[in-house]
Amino acid sequence: MQISTPISDALERYLDLSSLELKLTAQNMANIDTPGYRAQGFDFAGEMERSLGELAAGQTKNGAARKPFSPNAARVGLVDGLIERPDGNNVSMDREGLNMAEAQLQFRAGIELLKRESTRVMDAVHVDK
C-alpha cells in the first residue's frame, strides 16, 4: 500500500531542491572572503523539470519501486556572469541574499502544500469517526 500521493512525491523533490539551493547559498556566503572561490549554483527550474520527469517515468513503470531522489544528482556548477574581484572570488552578496530569501519562501510554500496534503490523507484515515 502506498500512502504518499503523487503531489507529495513531487513536493518532496521540490523541498529537496529548495534545501539544496539554501545549502549552496550558505556555502557561497561562507566563502565570501575566500580568495579564488567561485560561486556555485544550479538551474532550479531545469532540475525540477528533470526530477518530475524521472518521477513520472517511475510511476508509469511501477508505482511501488520508485527510487529515492538524491540531491547529489542535481547538476551543480559554477555560476557565470558574475563580476570577479581582484582576489579571484566572484561571490555577489546581493545575489546570495536574494537566493536565500527565494529559497526560504519556496521552502515555506512547499511545507504549506505538504501540510495540506497530509491533512487530506489524515482525513481519509479518520473518515469513519
Place this chain on the structure above:
Amino acid sequence: MNLFGVMEVSGSALKAERIRAEVVAANMANAETTRTRTPEGGPYRRQHVVFSSSAAEPNSFAGQLISQADPKMGGVEVSAVVKDPAGTLRRFDPAHPDADKDGYVSYPDINPLTEMVDLMGATRAYGLNSSAIQATKGMINSSLDILKS
C-alpha cells in the same frame, strides 16, 4: 544532505570571521608595540588571516555524517595567520628605551584606516552568515510543523 549541514557551513563562516575580527583587534591594540616576546623580538608585526574553502568539520559527529552523505559540502576555515612582510615605521625618539643607536624607534606599520575597513568587512560577513543561520532555523522550524497539523 540535511538542513543541519547548512548550519554547519554557516557556523564555520561565523568562526572564521570572528577569528578575522580578533586578528584585526590584535593589530589595532598593538599599533604602538615596540617589544614582542617572539624569538626575533623587535616591534609587533601586522597579521593577516588566510581563508580557504574546506569540507565540513570532520571531528564533529554532524560533520562526519554530512561528509559521508555529500563530500562536496564546503564551509570556510582559517588556514593560516601570516605576518605582514612590510617593514617598520621609524620615528625619532632618543629618550625611548627601545631606540637604536641613532635615536630611532621602530614602530609597527599599522594603518588604523585599513584595519577599520577590514573589521567592517568581518562584521558584515558575520552578519550575513548569521542571517543565513536564521533562515535555516526558520526552515527547520517550518518543516517540524508538518507533523503538528
